[in-house]
Amino acid sequence: MMSLSRREFLKVTAAGIAVSVLAGPAMAGQQSDEADKWVKGVCRYCGTGCGVLVGVKGDKAVAIKGDPNNHNQGLLCLKGAMLIPVIYAEDRLLKPMIRKGGKGDKLTEVSWDEALNFAADRFKKVLAENGPKAIAYYGSGQALTEESYVANKMWKGGFKSNNVDGNPRLCMASAVAGYISTFGKDEPMGTYDDIDAATCFFIIGSNTSEAHPVLFQRIAKRKESSPNVKVIVADPRRTNTSRIADLHISFKPGTDLALMNGMAHVIVRDEMDDARFHGKYCNFMKGADAVTFEDYKKFLEDYTPEKVEAITGVSAATVVKAAKMFVESAPTISLWCMGINQRVQGVFANNLIHNLHLLTGLICKPGSTPLSLTGQPNACGGVRDVGALAHLLPGGRLVENEGHRKEIEELWKLPPGTIAPANGRHTIALYEGMASGDVKAVFIHCTNPAHTLPNLNKMTKGLQTAFVAMTECFKSAETVKYADVVFPAAFWCETEGVYGCTERRYALIEQAIKPSGEARPALDILMEFGKRVGVDPKLIPFANAADVWEEWRLMSAKSVYNFAGMTRARLKKESGLKWPCPTESHPGTNRRYVKGYDPLVPDNHPDPIFFYGKPNAKATIFLRPYVGPFEPADADYPFVLTTGRVIDHWHTATMTGTVPELQKAYPGAYVEVNPEDANKLKIANGDMVMLETRRDKMAFPARVTDTCMPGLVFTPFFDPKLLVNKLFHDAADPVSREPEYKICATKVYKV
Ligand code: MGD
Ligand code: MGD
Ligand code: SF4
Numbered sequence: 106m107m108s109l110s111r112r113e114f115l116k117v118t119a120a121g122i123a124v125s126v127l128a129g130p131a132m133a134g135q136q137s138d139e140a141d142k143w144v145k146g147v148c149r150y151c152g153t154g155c156g157v158l159v160g161v162k163g164d165k166a167v168a169i170k171g172d173p174n175n176h177n178q179g180l181l182c183l184k185g186a187m188l189i190p191v192i193y194a195e196d197r198l199l200k201p202m203i204r205k206g207g208k209g210d211k212l213t214e215v216s217w218d219e220a221l222n223f224a225a226d227r228f229k230k231v232l233a234e235n236g237p238k239a240i241a242y243y244g245s246g247q248a249l250t251e252e253s254y255v256a257n258k259m260w261k262g263g264f265k266s267n268n269v270d271g272n273p274r275l276c277m278a279s280a281v282a283g284y285i286s287t288f289g290k291d292e293p294m295g296t297y298d299d300i301d302a303a304t305c306f307f308i309i310g311s312n313t314s315e316a317h318p319v320l321f322q323r324i325a326k327r328k329e330s331s332p333n334v335k336v337i338v339a340d341p342r343r344t345n346t347s348r349i350a351d352l353h354i355s356f357k358p359g360t361d362l363a364l365m366n367g368m369a370h371v372i373v374r375d376e377m378d379d380a381r382f383h384g385k386y387c388n389f390m391k392g393a394d395a396v397t398f399e400d401y402k403k404f405l406e407d408y409t410p411e412k413v414e415a416i417t418g419v420s421a422a423t424v425v426k427a428a429k430m431f432v433e434s435a436p437t438i439s440l441w442c443m444g445i446n447q448r449v450q451g452v453f454a455n456n457l458i459h460n461l462h463l464l465t466g467l468i469c470k471p472g473s474t475p476l477s478l479t480g481q482p483n484a485c486g487g488v489r490d491v492g493a494l495a496h497l498l499p500g501g502r503l504v505e506n507e508g509h510r511k512e513i514e515e516l517w518k519l520p521p522g523t524i525a526p527a528n529g530r531h532t533i534a535l536y537e538g539m540a541s542g543d544v545k546a547v548f549i550h551c552t553n554p555a556h557t558l559p560n561l562n563k564m565t566k567g568l569q570t571a572f573v574a575m576t577e578c579f580k581s582a583e584t585v586k587y588a589d590v591v592f593p594a595a596f597w598c599e600t601e602g603v604y605g606c607t608e609r610r611y612a613l614i615e616q617a618i619k620p621s622g623e624a625r626p627a628l629d630i631l632m633e634f635g636k637r638v639g640v641d642p643k644l645i646p647f648a649n650a651a652d653v654w655e656e657w658r659l660m661s662a663k664s665v666y667n668f669a670g671m672t673r674a675r676l677k678k679e680s681g682l683k684w685p686c687p688t689e690s691h692p693g694t695n696r697r698y699v700k701g702y703d704p705l706v707p708d709n710h711p712d713p714i715f716f717y718g719k720p721n722a723k724a725t726i727f728l729r730p731y732v733g734p735f736e737p738a739d740a741d742y743p744f745v746l747t748t749g750r751v752i753d754h755w756h757t758a759t760m761t762g763t764v765p766e767l768q769k770a771y772p773g774a775y776v777e778v779n780p781e782d783a784n785k786l787k788i789a790n791g792d793m794v795m796l797e798t799r800r801d802k803m804a805f806p807a808r809v810t811d812t813c814m815p816g817l818v819f820t821p822f823f824d825p826k827l828l829v830n831k832l833f834h835d836a837a838d839p840v841s842r843e844p845e846y847k848i849c850a851t852k853v854y855k856v
Contacts, residue, residue, distance in 0.1 A: 139162050140160030140161060140162050140167055140168050141161060142161050143159065143170075144158065144159045144161055144615050144616075144617035145157075145158060145159075145613070145615050145677075145680065146159055146598050146613075146615055146617065147175075147482060147604045147612045147613075147614050148184075148185040148482065149188055149760070150185060150188075150482060150755050150760075151317055151481070151755075152246075152478060152479030152480050152482055152484060152485070152606050152607045153177070153318075153319050153606065153607065154176070154482055154604060154607065154681070155175065155176075155180065155182075156171065156175025156612060156680045156681065157169055157170070157181065157185065158170050159598050159617040161617050161618060164618060164619060165618065166192055166617055168189065169185070169186060169188055171185075172680050174680040176608070176681070180319050180322060182319055182752070183318075183752070183753065183766075184752070184761060184767065185319075187761075187766060190763065190764055191597075191760045191763055191764060192598070192599070192618075192621065193621075194579070195763075196581050196759070196763055197578060197579060197580075197593075197621050197622065197624075198577050198578055198579060198580050198585075198622075199593055199621060199622025199623055200214040200215075200593060200622060201214070201219070201220035201590070201592055201623065202214050202215065202220070202590070203215050203219065203220050203224075203589065203590050203591075204589050204590075207589075208569065208570075212588070212591060220592060221633055221634055222637060223589075223590055224548075224574040224589075224634060224637075225634055225637030225638045227546055227574075227589070228240055228546050228548075228574075228634075229639060231545045231546045231572070232264065232639075235545055237264050237266035238266060238268065238529075238544075239545045240260075240266050240268065240545070240546045240547070240548075241266070241268035241269070241529070241530065241535055241539075241544050241546070241548070242256050242257075242260045242269045242271075242493075242547070242548050243272075243532070243535065243548070243549045243550070243552065243554060244256055244269070244270070244272075244488065244493055244550045245272050245273075245481070245488075245550055245551035246276060246277070246480070246481030246482070246483055246485075246488050247272075247481050247482055247483060247551050247552070248483065248487055248488075248550055248551040248627065249483065249602025249603060249604070249614070249627070249650065250483060250486050250490075250491060250602060250603040250604070250605060250611075250657070251602045251628055251650040251653035251654055251657075252487070252550065252551075252627050252631060253483075253488055253491045253493040254491045254493075254656075254657050255628060255632060255635075255645060255653055256631055257269050257491055257499070258517060258644065259632075259635040259640050259644070259645060261498070261524055261525075262513075262523060262644055263639075263640035263645075264638070264640070265523060265524070265525055266529065267504055267527065267528060268535060268538075269493055269494065269495060269529055270529065270531055271488055271493060271494065271532070271550075271552065272481070272484075272532075272554070272557065273488040273489065273494065274494065274531055274532040274841075274842060274843060275557065275558070275559075275843060275844060275846070276443070276446065276484060276843070277446065277477075277479060277480065277481075277484045277485075277489065278446070278494075278838070278841035278843040279446035279447070279452050279454070279841040280441075280445075280446050280455055280477040280479075282451075282452040282841040283452050283454075283455020283456055283458075283459065283477070284455070284459075284477070286456060286725065286727070287455075287456055287459040287463075287724055287725050287727070288719065288724050288725075289716065289717075289720075289724075291501055292489065292490070292609055292666075292697075293474065293475070293476050293477055293609070294468070294469055294474055294475075294696060294697035294698050294699075295474025295475075295476045295695075295696065296476075296608040296610075296683060296695050296696075297320065297323065298471075298695055299436075299438050299471065299472050299473070299474045300324055300438060301323070301327060301472075302471040302472030303327065303334075303436050303437060303438040303473070304331070304333055304334050304335065304434055304436055304437075304472065305335045305336075305337070305430060305431060305436065305437040306324055306328075306335070306337065306438055306440065307337050307339070307431055307437060307438070307439040307440070307461075308324075308337065308338045308339070308340075308346060308440045308441070309338075309361065309440075309444065309458065310339070310340060310442060310446075310454075310847075311340075311346065311440055311441050311442035311443070311444060311445075312340070312342075312344040312345065312346050312442075312444075312749060313346045313440060313442075313478070314346040314348075314752070315344070315345055315346070315751060316478075316480070316749075316750050317478055320478070321346065324440075328349055333434070335430050336349055336350045336352075337354065337427055337431065338352070339354040339356065339361060339364065339427075340353070340354075340355065340444060341355055341356055341357065341813075341817055342355070342777075342813055342814075343355065343811060343812045345752075351430070352423070354423055355418075355419070356418055357417055357418045357745075357814075357816075358734065358745050358817060358847065358848045359733055359734030359737065359745075359847075359848045360416050360417040360731065360733070361417070361444075361445070361454065362450055362454055362457055362729065362730075362731040363412075363413050363417050363731035364413060364419060364424065364427075365454070365457040365458065365460070365461060366407075366408035366730075366731060367413030367417075367424040368424060368428040368461060369405055369428075369457075369460055369461060369464060370405040370409060370410070370413075370428075371410060372428050372431070372465060373401075373405055373464070374405075377429070377465065378464045379464070379466030379467075382463070382465075382466030383463055383726060384398075386463070386712075386714060386722075386723055386724060387463050387723055387725065387726050388721070389401045389725075389726050389727075389728065390726070390727050390728070391728040396728065401726065401728055407730075409421075410422070410424040410425050416731065431461060431465070431467075432465050436467065436471060437462075437472070437473055438472060438473065438474055438476055439458050439461065439462065439474075439475045441458060441478065442477075442478045443480065443749065443846070443847065444847055445458070446477075446841075446843055447843060447844065447845055447846040448734070448843075448847060449732075449734060449836055449838050449845045450729075450732055450838065451838040451841055451843050452838055452840045453727070453729040455477070456725075456727040456729050457727075457729055458475050459724070460727065461475075462474070463724055469697075469698055469714050471696075476607070476608075477607070478607055479606060482606060485605045485606060486603060486605015486606070486611050487603075487604070487605060490666050491657070495528050495529035495530055495535075496528040496529075496531070499513060499516075499664070500664030500665070501664055504524070504525075504528050504529070505526065505527070505528060510524045510526065512663065516660050517644065518643075530544065531842040532558070532842065533559075533564075533835055533842060533844065534842075536554070536558060536567045536568075539566075539567025539568065540563070540564075540566040540570065541567075542570065544571055545572060546574070547572070547573055547574070548634070549573060549574070549575040549576070549584060549588075550575070550576045551576060551594070551627065552584075553582045553583055553584050553756070553757045553759065554584055555568055555586065555587055556582075556583040556756075556825060556828060556830070557756060557757060557822070558830060558835075559830055559833040559834065559835040559844040559845075559846055560831075560834055561830045561831045562800060562831050563800075563835065564835065565587065568584070569587060572589050573587050573588045573589050573590070574588070574589065574592070574634070575590070575591055575592065576592045576594040576630055577591055577593065577594065578593065578594055578596045578759075579759040579760070579763070581759060581825065582757065582759045583757065583825055583828070592625070592627075592634075593623060593624040593625070594624055594625070594626070594630065595621075595624045595625060596620075596624070597614065598614060598615070598616065598617040599616065599617075599618055599619065599620040599624065600614075600616055600628070600650070601613065601614060602614055602628070602650050603654060603676065606681075608683060609694070609697075610682065610693075611676065611682060611683075612676065612680060612681030612682075613676035613677060615677065626650070628647075632645050651673045655673070661684075662687065665685070665705055665717070666684060667684060667685045667686070667687045667705070668685070668686050668687075669686075669687050669688065670682075670687055670688045670689045670690070671684070671686055675689060683695065685697070685703060685704050685705055686704075691704060698716055698717065699713065699714055700713050700714070703715075734848040735834060735836035735845050735848070736799075736834055736845075736849045737848070737850060738816065738850045738851075741850075741852075742797075742798065742850035742852050743850075743852065744782075744816055744817065744818055744852065744853045745817045745818070745848055745849070746796060746818055746819075746820070746833075746848075746849050746850070746851040747847050747848060748821065748822045748829055748830075749821060749847075750821060750823075751771050753767040753770045753771050754767065754821070755823075756823060757823060757825060758823040758824070758825065761823075762823075771821070771823065773824050773827065774805055774820055774821055774822070774826075774827040775805050775807070775808050775820065775821075776805040776806070776807055776818050776819070776820045776853075777808050777810050777812050777813050777818060778794065778810075778813065778818055779809075779810075779813050779816075779817070780810070781815045782818075782853070783807065783809040786853060787855060788855050789809065790807060790808060790809050791807060792806070792807045792855055792856075793805070793806060793807070794806070794853060794854070794856065795856050796818065796832060796851045796852070796853060797852040798832040798833070798834075798850065798851045798852075799834070799850070800832055800833065800834065801831040802832075802852075803827055803828075803829065803832060805820055805827060818851065818853055832849065833846060833849050834849055
């Protein structure tokens with residue numbers, strides 16, 4: 106059984122001690138030696154993508170342990186190690202339900218046939234009366250690749266509706282647009298192996314210790330290996346991650362673009378840049394205009410360390426120190442997550458991280474790489490790569506590109522002109538469209554938007570009026586309250602499919618046990634629903650997930666996302682493979698764009714690096730000015746509110762909330778207040794404190810702690826009883842359309 110408590114886990118990871126004991130079997134009340142067999146899979150939770158082995162006895166899952174052959178080398182964090190009891194939680198949805206009498210009515214259990222027909226009839230009616238723009242699919246970076254692929258194909262190719270979006274819009278959209286604008290193609294060039302080769306870690310806007318615990322353990326282990334390994338953590342909060350930092354840079358929220366331009370200023374000023382590298386491999390661009398290195402130097406004059414100090418609150422000396430450490434302690438890996446992506450300048454912030462690597466030539470080398478951490482377990486493989494967003498098509502293609510549409514129409518054997526030429530609605534526009542009545546029916550899969558969208562009072566209006574069909578596994582999910590039809594889905598190892606994690610690694614979750622109750626694999630639900638609405642069965646001729654994978658695998662050979670070598674049989678044998686992987690004998694790719702590693706770089710290419718994503722083979726260093734957050738603190742709302750994760754809960758806690766050990770650790774939301782502010786406002790630990798924003802107000806118990814700087818308060822968003830997203834605005838990055846969950850202005854007072 107588990108041999109480490111949550112508190113002990115935090116302590117050892119903070120201290121950088123290896124936690125291999127976490128590889129031990131977990132939970133479900135039975136010892137692992139009672140398992141008859143072990144079935145390979147991937148953890149249900151974060152984008153670290155740890156491999157697992159599920160122990161099965163009879164028809165029950167009884168234990169779990171880390172897969173020693175996957176990148177996590179047998180380690181799991183506590184959440185992952187406690188997945189088994191989630192399968193058997195009392196809260197599981199076991200029967201289809203519908204609201205026969207419409208929105209005000211209660212949900213009633215019905216047969217599958219009745220539920221599917223109920224949903225399909227409504228969608229058919231909307232399609233007939235209002236056309237394809239009036240229906241939508243809202244999916245998830247937690248759905249299996251085969252599910253997202255089929256949903257995308259049915260919507261864009263079958264219903265001719267590009268209204269396909271999902272929660273990766275709230276999460277990775279800025280990282281996607283960052284990679285595409287800088288390198289021409291999405292997804293990182295490096296992998297986790299770079300962690301073991303790096304001697305400098307630049308962690309910005311990521312609380313890796315709580316959000317990617319097993320990766321953090323790998324970083325901490327590397328840090329422990331030598332005093333020469335340096336860690337820079339740039340985060341307004343002093344998180345558990347910052348405890349291993351040599352340099353923790355705490356800046357005013359939303360000002361880190363100035364910080365990164367300041368670091369670039371020092372790098373250029375002190376001639377720490379690699380002129381041969383950026384001269385050969387980079388363009389300089391100001392918006393859409395090509396400029397020169399000299400123009401870039403001039404642009405950086407606005408970001409002297411002193412000017413940056415005035416904007417960010419970080420001392421000029423610290424800006425210089427950070428720049429020097431970034432270069433002098435190389436090889437350097439940058440790791441970032443929602444502190445960067447969930448910003449109205451999220452794409453620019455991503456570009457500026459890439460700039461630091463391109464400017465210094467610290468890229469495409471062992472240990473030197475900008476590696477965006479993915480939040481969800483399958484946002485990369487399932488949504489980004491499959492193209493299940495409103496502006497994308499599979500394999501990195503774009504809806505608005507006529508040639509790309511044609512290619513997909515040919516691959517899907519559709520008549521020319523089938524795919525609509527305009528982008529569908531991104532998430533915010535989708536929910537606005539539901540509220541305005543333009544979108545009349547939505548199919549929600551594997552996500553809980555009534556809890557997680559920003560500006561919830563506004564966003565849930567659409568859910569109150571549009572027809573909502575959804576898949577779910579747990580009754581208490583907030584969105585169920587708005588559903589007209591709820592399809593109970595098979596959970597995690599009750600079905601099979603592929604997950605693709607941060608490092609371009611695709612790994613197969615094999616079915617270990619039968620679905621609970623009457624739950625069915627979501628792939629079957631989606632296809633059955635689609636056929637009843639009128640999708641041509643020839644478009645989805647799949648008997649099972651393996652058939653879907655076969656089509657997608659073969660299709661991938663026609664794109665840079667080439668994983669044609671990953672047959673189902675191979676994925677069953679191996680614990681994940683990293684694309685590009687064009688043939689069955691190819692071992693997978695550790696370093697993209699590099700000759701001798703990336704199969705897409707010809708052996709006879711004249712240069713060792715080839716940024717083939719760009720027409721001129723050059724990556725772009727962008728001149729991206731600092732602009733502040735959408736809603737900074739002001740005289741009326743004098744504090745900044747930020748939100749995020751805690752180690753023991755997954756998002757809306759529908760899963761982790763069912764595990765007493767995890768729930769007890771974090772029974773409810775709270776607000777972290779700096780002691781200086783607490784003193785001024787006469788707030789003590791445990792006092793109820795009101796957060797009042799321009800949208801709503803809500804009271805939380807106080808935790809007086811110096812994790813937040815004065816003027817900043819933090820609250821986690823997992824608690825269904827305190828829907829903190831009612832407090833937030835829905836302003837988003839103009840390119841990625843990812844909302845700025847990380848910053849809004851608030852009043853803070855004792856109740
Ligand atoms: P967050 O807590 O959202 O987690 O993983 P992270 O992004 O690491 O935010 C990260 C940090 O951003 C916070 O520490 C916050 O202080 C900082 N921040 C706030 N404002 C700013 C700013 O202006 N600039 C910068 N640079 N930083 C700022 C998210 C990831 O976690 C995601 S996306 C998902 S989907 C997964 N969810 C998840 C979970 O729900 N629970 C757990 N335990 N793990 C998870 N892993 C994944
Ligand atoms: P989850 O709780 O992960 O949150 O937001 P959501 O995706 O809405 O929702 C997954 C849902 O799927 C749950 O209801 C779960 O019970 C259900 N489920 C679990 N397993 C299965 C399955 O196998 N099949 C099916 N059909 N359903 C299943 C996440 C979103 O939240 C993200 S990704 C980000 S990055 C945003 N982060 C963020 C933030 O940092 N701050 C604030 N304030 N809000 C945020 N919202 C966003
Ligand atoms: Fe699961 Fe993430 Fe923990 Fe790994 S680090 S066990 S993927 S939650």
